[in-house]
Amino acid sequence: MAGKARVLVIDDDPDVLATTRLFLESRGHEVLTAPGPDEGMRQLETEKPDVVILDIMMPHSTEGFHWLWSARRHADPAVREVPVIVVTSIHQTTPIRFHEGDADETGDYLPAQAFLEKPVDPDELAAKIEALVPTKTAG
Amino acid sequence: MEAVNDEPAQPPGSESVAEQDLGFSQVELIARIRWLIHLRWVAFAGVTATILITREVFDPPLPWGRLLAAALLIPLYNLFFHLGWQRARRAGHQHLQRASSVLANAQIACDLVALGALIHFSGGIENLFGFYFIFHMVIASILLSRRAAFGQATLAFGIFAFVAIGEYVGVLPHYRSPVGLQVSGLISSPMALLAALWAMGSSVYVTVYLATSIACRLRQREDEVGALTRGIRRHADELQIAYDRLSELEHAKSAYARNVAHELRSPLAAIDQLLRSVTDGLHGEISDQVRDTLSRARGRTHGLLSLVSDLLTLAASRQARLLSEWTNVDLRQVLVAVVENVTASALARRIALKTQVDVDLPTIHADRKGIQELLGNLISNAVKYSLDGGEVTMRLAGGPGSVRIEVADSGIGIDEPDQEKVFGDFYRADNARQFTSDGTGLGLSIVKSIVEAHGGTIELNSRKGAGAAFAVTLPTRGGDSEIATYRGVSGSAP
Helix, strand or coil: CCCCCEEEEECCCHHHHHHHHHHHHHCCCEEEEECCHHHHHHHHHHHCCCEEEEECCCCCCCHHHHHHHHHHCCCCHHHHCCCEEEEECCHHHCCCCCCHHHCCCCCCCCCCCEEEECCCCHHHHHHHHHHHCHHHHCC | CHHHCCCCCCCCCCCCCCHHHCCHHHHHHHHHHHHHHHHHHHHHHHHHHHHHHHHHHCCCCCCHHHHHHHHHHHHHHHHHHHHHHHHHHHHCHHHHHHHHHHHHHHHHHHHHHHHHHHHHCCCHHHCHHHHHHHHHHHHHHHHCCHHHHHHHHHHHHHHHHHHHHHHHHCCCCCCCCCCCCCCCCCCCCHHHHHHHHHHHHHHHHHHHHHHHHHHHHHHHHHHHHHHHHHHHHHHHHHHHHHHHHHHHHHHHHHHHHHHHHHHHHHHHHHHHHHHHHHHCCECECCCHHHHHHHHHHHHHHHHHHHHHHHHHHHHHHHCHHHCCCEEEECHHHHHHHHHHHHHHHHHHCCCEEEEEECCCCCCEEEEHHHHHHHHHHHHHHHHHCCCCCCEEEEEEEEECCEEEEEEEECCCCCCHHHCCHHHCCCCCCHHHHHHCCCCCCCHHHHHHHHHHHCCCEEEEEECCCCCEEEEEEEECECCCCCCCCCCCCCCCCC
């Protein structure tokens, strides 16, 4: 069975954090959780996860967007290039271009590797992680 | 004197006057006063040149000193008017408005006095330049009120009569003009004097009467046009304010919809994940009965999530500007993606999906997400309400400036009385409810709103038990015009 990716989950909903941890740990992944963007960035810098699962709407506003752009501009290449799976419930109502298929001629879209709508199907989430971290999850 | 120059008038409103505060004819008057002052400098130069040339060429026995002194009056009072005008302008529009009428009257009166003096010193009523009184009347009729214009006519006639009678009775000296009528005995014959007075008097009064009649009508029209223009401008300003308020409201609604989406969907999503963690056995083994109950709870949660999504989509499509991703959309690609989504459920019920797409189908300028919703709703409805083993036919066809989307099924159909109602919010026909409990009753409302936001039309052909065929026509350049009348969001949608 595939597994053993180090996954950082950033979400302000403790139930989502707890269940995502359960889903991923049951599939053999190592899970780190952060209840907000600052803690998420700290753990990203220190724990060096293989992949990040990021919520967009956090306590104040759309902190997830800002977090993602900060990560992409980070001085440390390991931080800058970490694959990010955006998990959100606002895809439907925001004009932001979430993925390449949505991009206009400027090519300006959110720099994440995958997008999932809440509620997340654990199998789908696991498949995304395995696709993004093939070396660790293969076999 | 200024009528020697017949150049076209400056357009009214060339001054920095706040026209919107003044009547149209008032604006015209203010513009003309400055024009008169400018023209008078030219007139002075012309008069002086004429005097000097006549003296050099003909050297008639005229009182040259007095003639030049009369000519010099012109720049003197013109300078006075120029300064008065500048001062009135500095004092503001209200003052300028009051001063303009006084200035116009005074200028024309001074011109008449100067003209009288010049004529007296250059031949009296024999001098053909006496006709210049007439065009001064035309100017007075255009610029002044009818009453003031008749006042100026009386002044002009009075000055002419004073010169004529004064010279006739010998109170004023008579100088022979080198360019005059040279009619022997003109100023010595009482009949000739009366004839000259009659000719001048009738000319100035008739001129003023005719010119003021026309000017009054023109002025009235101009005032009407001015009032209309101001009305239009005021309405345009009001519209702009309303539009700005609407934009703000729209922006606030957009943010509100986003927040509602998050606030409603997030806890539902968390509930679903919590239930899923239990049904997946992540908290230990559970009985089949508990699993079944929790699965039902998850089913209801998914129903609520669908409802929230549908309400938000409906809100967005009714607020056409929220459909903000106007771009060129290839319907073929959208159709492929939508068909892919419904293939599994169609296969499970042995429903055949048939597509037919014109080879030269044009792309359309549209909101991509809106079009995905539109096709997604029509096609998933067609599959949902088809009988097992049935058939759904989808056709995309290009027309002149438009595309036609047809989705037909062989399902339960829509009864005639329900056909209008199915496009309403939350309406589900009885046979649809009996057929499946799955559905929010918003799908066709969403479809209709998106079609309208794109300036398109939708038709439905159906009979109960004999399938339904929807035909949507969308313009290829749907996003170019100011789209769709703004429509508020009804019901409980944000």
